[in-house]
Each structure stands twice: as C-alpha cells, then as structure tokens.
Amino acid sequence: MKRAFLGELEEVVLLTVAVLAEEAYAVTVAQELDQKTGRAVGFSTVHTTLQRMEEKGYLSSEMGGATAERGGRRKRFFRVTAFGRKALREAKEARETLWNAMSPQTLQLMGN
Amino acid sequence: MSRTPHVLPPRWATWLLARWSHPDTREELQGDMFEMYSYWLESLGKRAADRRYALAAIRLMRPFARSKRANDYSETYSFSPAMIQNYFKIAFRNLLKSKTFSAINVLGLALGMACSLMIMLWIRDERAVDAFHANKDQLYRIYMREYFSGKVQGVIWTPGPLADELKKSVPEIEMSTPYSWTIPQTFSVGNKINKQATNWVSGDFFKMFSYKLLQGTPAGALHDKSNIAISRNMAEAFFGSPEAAMGKAIRYDNRKEMTVSAVFENVGPNSSLQFDCLMTWEAYVDDNNWAMHWGNTDPLTFFKLRKDADPAKVEAKMLHLLDKTDRDGDKPYKTQLAMQPFHEYYLNSTIKEAKMDGGRIEYVQLFSFVAVFILLIACINFMNLATARSSRRAKEVGVRKVVGAMRSMLAGQFMGEAFLISVLSVVLAVMLVALLLPAFNSLTSKQMTLPFSEPMFWGAIAGLLVVTGLLAGSYPALFLSSLNPVRILKGALKFDSSSVWVRQGLVVFQFGLSVILIVGMIIIYKQVGFVQNKNLGFDRENLVYFPIEGELFKKFNLLQEQLTQVAGVKQVSHMTANPASNGNGTDGITWPGSDPSAPVRFTPVGIGYNFTKTMNLKMTDGRDFSKDFPTDSSGVIVNETAVKVMGLKDPVGREMKWGNSKVRIVGVLKDFHFQSLHTAIRPLIAYLGAREPQGSVIVRIQAGKTPETLAAIERICRKLNPNVPFTYSFTDQEYARQYQSEQIVGKLAGYFAFLAIFISCLGLFGLAAFTAEQRTKEIGVRKVLGASVTGIVGLLSKDFLKLVVMAIVLASPVAWYIMKQWLQGFAYQIDIEWWMFALAGVIAVLIAVFTISFQSIKAAMVNPVRSLRSE
Secondary structure, eight states: OOOOOOOHHHHHHHHHHHHHGGGOSHHHHHHHIIIIIOOOOOHHHHHHHHHHHHHHTSEEEEEEOOOGGGTTOOEEEEEEOHHHHHHHHHHHHHHHHHHHTSOHHHHHHTTO | OOSSOSSOOOHHHHHHHHHHBOGGGHHHHHHHHHHHHHHHHHHHOHHHHHHHHHHHHHHTBTTTSOOOSOOTTOOOOTTOHHHHHHHHHHHHHHHHHTHHHHHHHHHHHHHHHHHHHHHHHHHHHHHHTTTTOTTTTTEEEEEEEEEETTEEEEEOOOOTTHHHHHHHHOTTEEEEEEEOOOEEEEEEETTEEEEEEEEEEOTTHHHHSOOOEEESOTTTTTOSTTEEEEEHHHHHHHHSSHHHHTTOEEEETTTEEEEEEEEEOOOOTTOSSOOSEEEEHHHHHHHOGGGGOTTOOOSEEEEEEOTTOOHHHHHHHHTTGGGGTTSSTTSSOEEEEEEEEGGGTTTOOOEETTEEOOSHHHHHHHHHHHHHHHHHHHHHHHHHHHHHTHHHHHHHHHHHHHTTOOHHHHHHHHHHHHHHHHHHHHHHHHHHHHHHHHHHHHHHTOOOOOOTTOHHHHHHHHHHHHHHHHHHHHHHHHHHHTOOHHHHHHSOOOOOHHHHHHHHHHHHHHHHHHHHHHHHHHHHHHHHHHHHHSOOSSOOTTEEEEEOOGGGGTSHHHHHHHHHTSTTEEEEEEESSOSSOOOOOBOOEEOTTOOTTSOOOBEEEEEOTTHHHHHTOOEEEEOOOOTTOGGGGGEEEEEHHHHHHHTOSSOTTOEEEETTEEEEEEEEEOOOOOSOTTSOOOOEEEEEOOSSOOSEEEEEEOTTOHHHHHHHHHHHHHHHOTTSOOOOEEHHHHHHHTTHHHHHHHHHHHHHHHHHHHHHHHHHHHHHHHHHHHTHHHHHHHHHTTOOHHHHHHHHHHHHHHHHHHHHHHHHHHHHHHHHHHHTTOSSOOOOOHHHHHHHHHHHHHHHHHHHHHHHHHHHHSOHHHHHHOO
16 A cells, blocks of 8 residues: 655654643643744634644544533544554654764764 | 743734635644744844744735645535535536526527627727717807797707807807708819718817817817818818828819818718718808898807806806897897707607707607616526426525534525526627627617727626626525525425415516517507508609709709600609608798797798699699789788688688788698608798709609609709709608608617516516426326316417416507607607507517426326326
C-alpha cells in the first residue's frame, strides 16, 4: 500500500494532539502551537486542519466536557487513531533515514 | 485563564458564527472561539483579540471553511446542497415523467410570453417616436381652441405669423418655428428631376430639434431665403454624396434656384415629422402671401421653452395672445391658445372637447391589456394543471411533511418548480419572438429588433419571468403545501369543493377572455369591411387622380382635350383637394335666416365641368354646371346635408352669401362621402373652378384597360409638363389607406384571439386528459355494464362544456360594452347583432368539443379488460 503523506502543518498538529493526550481539543491545540512552536497559526486553520485529519482518519473525536467558561457548550476532544500513529511514525522514520544518510562533515557544519 | 470574560467579543462576529458556520461543528466551534477570545484578550489585548476573533469567524463561515463530505448523520437544514439538488432532481423527474403536461405548460407559457414580449416591443417602439430630441422636455406644440355659441372646438393648425409673435410676446419662449404641410415638390439639377417631400420652417428648426446634420451648422442651415436643407438620400440622388451637395444650386419647382446650406441624416421612422428637404418659412410666405394673415390657419407651430421656464405660467400667458390680433375680427367666436408637449402628440393626437386626448395611445392601452390577458390565460393553464394533478404530488408532499418539511419550504419548492418552467418558457419565447419578428414587422410596418444590448430588455425579461413565476406558481404552491399529511397518506386525495370551484372559475375566466377576443375580432372585421365596401355615393373604382402642377395650370384645357381622345378614358374633370379625402372648411357662409352666432362650417370644393359625371354623382335637384350658362361662375352646387342644415324647402335658385359675394344655388347633389367614415358627411358647397383649375385632375377610366390607359395618360402629361415627374393615385386605394390602422388592429386582434383560444384549449386538453385518466376505472366499469362509447364521451365532455357555455354567457355583455366603445370612433357604424356572439360562442364550443373529444374518445375506446386488470 502506498504510504499516506502528512503535510507539515498536519504533522505538527497531529503531534500536538498526541502530546496533549486526553486534553486535546481545538483551543488547547491552538494555544500549545502558539506557545511551543511560536508560529503564527490562525485558529480557523487549526480548526479546519483538525476536521480534515478526522475526515482522513488520522484522528477520531468525541464530544464532552462542557464548562461555564465556554458558555456551556461541549468540546470536541480529538485522539490520534492507530492510522494516525502509523503515519506519525512513518514521517519520523523518513526523516531519520535522511538524517542518518548525512555525511559526518555536513552534520558538523550544522552544529551537531 | 480567567473564568468568564468581562469583555464580550464583537457581537456581529458571534452572530456570523452562530448563523453561518457549518452546522456539524457549530456547537464546539462557538465554545472554542469563546475560550480563544479570552486567551487572546489576556495575551494580546482587546483590539487584537477582537480582530482575531472577527477574522476567524469570517473564515469559519461555511463557504470558506471546508464542508465535511462523509458524515452520515449531518444535521439537516433547508438550504443544504443535498436538499437543493433533490429539489432540482424531483422537478426534472416530474417534467420528464409527464411529458404531455410539461409540454402544454411550457408551450402555453412560452406563447403567452412571446405575445407579451412582442407587444412590449411594439409599445416601446410607439413610445420612442419623437423621444430622441435632446430638448424634448422643453419642446411644445400649439393648438387652438375656438369658442362659439357655447361650443368649443380644437384645431391644430395655426396662423402663420404666430411663431414669430410667440417669441416676441412671451419671454420664456426661446425659439419657435412654423411647420407647414409636407407636400411633394419637384426639384431638378441638370436633367435629374425628382419629387421630394418638402416643408418650410424657421431658422430655429435645427437648433430646436435633434435632426443630425451631416453638413452645415444648426444656426446656418436655414438663415437665408434661398437656403435649402436636404436629406442624405436627396443629396445622394442629386449630387452623389452629402459632401458634394454643400453650396450647390438646386432648382425648385422649375422657377427658383435654391442653395444647399445643410445636409441632414435621413429622417428615421421614430420621427413624427417626415420630410426630405426644408426651406425657410420666409420663402413660403413669398409664394403664399395669405399665410401671413392672422385670419387664416395653415402651419403647425412648435416652440422651445427656456430651461427654467414654468410651462403652466407660459400657458397662462399665451391663452389670450390672439385677442390683440385681428384673427377673430368680426367673427362670432373667440380663439384661445393652448400647448402640448411635442413628443406627446404622436400618441395623443385626437382633439376631444378642445383637449388633446386619445389617439394611438388607445391602441397602446388596448394591446397592453391584451398582452396581460394572454399571459394570464397561459398562467391559468399552469395553475389548473398543477392543482388538478396535485394528487400525483400529494404523496410526496405527505412524506416531506412527515419527515419535517415546513409549509414555507414546500411552498418554496413548488414556486421554484414554477420558476424553472418559466425559465424554460422564457428561453423558448425569446426564440419564438426572434423567429416571428420579421412577420410582425411587416404586419405593423415597423422596423423593430430585439434589443439584446439594452439592460432595459433584460430587465423586461426578468420582470416577465418573475411575474409569470409568481402568478403561475403561487396558487399551486399554496394549495399543495396546505395538504394535510395524515389525510393524504391514509387514502386517496379528495379535493374539497373550494379548490374545484377555483379551478372551474379559472377555466370560465380563460374562455371568457377568449370569447371577448373572438367577438372583438368579428366586429372589427365586419366594421372594416363595412367601411371599405360602403356605398360612398360615388364610384371610387377606376377613378385615377393626379395633381395639377407645373405647366398644367395653364394647359388644363389642352390636357383635357388630349386625354378625352385616349381610348380608355371615359371622363375628365378637376377638383380642389382629391376624391378620397377633402378636409377643408369655411365658416364664411350665410343665408337669409342663418344664425350669426352659430356659423356652420361648410366644406368648399372648386370643381370643373363634368365633375359629377366623372365622379358618378347623382343630382337630386337642379342641374350640373354647364358651359351653356355663363352665370354659373357665381353659381354653387350644395349637397343634401347643406340643404338640411340651412333648412331650405326649395333650394334651387336661392341666394346665399359667401364672405361678401353673392352666390346662387343651381343644383343639389345627393350626399356622398368625401372624407373617411370616421366623420359624418358635412355640408358641401361646390363652386365652379374651371377658370383656374387647381388641386387634382380626376380621370374616370374604363374597367379592364388600366395599364394601357395609364401609360397613355403618362405620355400626355410628360409631353405637356416635361419638368414634373408624373405621379398618380387610385381613389379606392387611397380611400382604403385611411383605414390602415383599423386593418392592422383587426388583423392583430385576429391573431391574438387565435392565440388566446389556442392557449385556453391547451389547458382544456390537459384537464380533459387528466380527468379521463383519473376516471379510467369508472369508465371500465361502465363499459362492462353496457355503456356505449357515445354515452361515455358525453359524460366526459359535459362538465367542460358547461364551463365553456358559462364563459360565453358571462363574457358576451363585456364584449358588447367594449366593442360599443370602439365603434364610437366611427360616424358610420355597423350594428352589433346577436349572431356575432352566437358565432363566437359556436366557435368556442366547437374548438372546446374538438379538444375534449380527443381525450374522451380515447378514454372511451379503451378495452375495459385493460383498465380493470390491474389490482
């Protein structure tokens, strides 16, 4: 079977969902991205990316955890599916293969 | 993280989110955004938070955010693409499923729309006449009101000096011009001779009106007596091109050299003034001195107001302008001036009780009504078929309602279907119009085209679409959406009496309109035929006339002598005016016992010897003018109407006064029509004009020898009058031309009546087909029990025939009233007789029976085994 490729943004979002584990929903993912990576990702982008990845089967979701601070509305919690984990692992392996293939001099030049 | 934000995000953005975000994710999205807002508020401040919130809300609106494709349990909403797709799918399936009914609907609506479109084009064209002048809101024309003995009469012809006087005495009037009769005149350059429609105007003419000048300037076009402005056609005919014509000499009437001072673009059909060339009013006065007297009326007078002038004040100022002139003199009446916007004259040219009112505008109104009616008939078809066939859609309505469709949604769905059909029809209609326009043009003698490039046209199309869609769709939509789901789904749909009543009422209405149109067509046809075949009191067949002009004034006797020798010529004479129409009038006739405060307007005519014989007129008393009586130069012949008006017992030999001279009656003519039948016969006074023949030569020729006789006459005229081209007219043709607009209206009424009855029958056909289909089982059972085919056909036809008969009964009085009004326009009318209504009724019934029998016979012939087999 052909491997499913993750886009760069998708990979980061997927990783963040994995990092946040039980607490992953759009708000925490957006804030985590904002704080940890410092990249300017709009909330709407995060939202649509999450939706898209659920459609593709990397994520599954369930509703729950209404709080007063969000006007009593429920959250949609995301969880990485087995397929998502596989995709993440494959992405990581692909990078490592490339890193490993680098000559020591180049590695040195990169400050390693 | 603060608990509840003290500051709230922008409300409009929140609303956007609540209303337009994707319904699947709406709940968590609203919550998420709330949380994000407080986060942004804390980390970035209010302004940035607001901005981010708003931006995100906009980007999360459905069109921008991705929709989820595969979700089995999507929340429903009425405008989801799936739902709209379904509406279209159902609509198309329904169209295709019952092809006959769809075809009837689309065809009927398309015909109705095509008809309305054509009438709209016609009206647009009528309204465009004279609307092209840049100053059109400042241009006016004068008409006069003559008051005498308590009566008032309107006249559009005015005294010659009026145009100049207006400019002098009313400061608001900036420019003015007289405009004479347009008369064909002879022009020549070298050996090229041509007749051209000629008129005489003031130097202001081209400054007032927007006739395009190809050569010359508006100010310089007519500023000298010897100037002439000619059309492009005339310039090309005489000089080859407009450029070549400028400054050249052209000979007028073989006696005056004129200089071409301007060349204008040919006058188009959208101008009510038609002319090939214009000369100055001063030149006209040189030839016609009498035109400078206030007492005579000749030209029309037009003027242009200043931009800031108040028309009401100007009208007040000019009202008594003529009092200071010697116009009314010792005559017993007072003349007042009134004005009318120039461009309104074309449609409002009839003078009723001294006001400009009516005229072509009546036909414009009439046809607007017809357009609306025909469209209405087509819409009724749609309504009837849709409601009658609603049992087919009832199950669908029931199911939709059960799964949660609201009434408004269902109504919307059916309206949408009506619009879909309207769109199909409009496309078909535009194609039909494009196809039929040439025929329509030749019928109405216009040059109309479909104005695809004009936004107005598309507006009209859109308007037609919306009106038709709403009209046709509203009732079925309301009716279908009102059905009760429990009743529908439990058993067969039964119509309550009110909906059946509405449907029958609509059929009656449709056929009523058709009957009115048929009656109208019959009466117009009869009236036009009556007018054209009525005995006019003289024989108009084989009567040729041509103008006395050029050398003929002096050589009339020679001409007469030579003409009488031609084999095909029976009689030759002459008269002022022409045999087909004589509209002259004189008030100056008095007789012993005449009432000076109520002068009678006589129609004067100067005639030659032999006039009565040439015209085939009968004398009731006295004798014709004769060369044996030299005293005939002071004799007159009057008609019977004149004798009646004067109240004379024994008219021959009586004396009367014409102006200041005494005349004696030598003979009385039997009444004959010297004008169109729109007007009653007026008192006629004929004097002997043999000394100075003027007007037309009239020639009675032998039947069956027309071509060779005409050729001989032309040869003689050419020889005697070499500088004037020979033109002639047939009296019967000219006479018929006076009823051209009635003929066109008659023909159009015929077409429209046909169309109306055709569209109505389409509907009837559909309804009959539907009833026959619904009663298949019943017919089967009846046949098994022994019913005959005729019996069943009668059974099926009876209900419809009742409606048609009712329509005839209701529509006849309306038709009678409308046509009575129309006939008022003729002094001599046909009687409206009962058989006209009977004929219209029979036509309607026959067509209806024919239509219905198609279906009912088909239904009655079906083998009952087949119709009863299923189940």
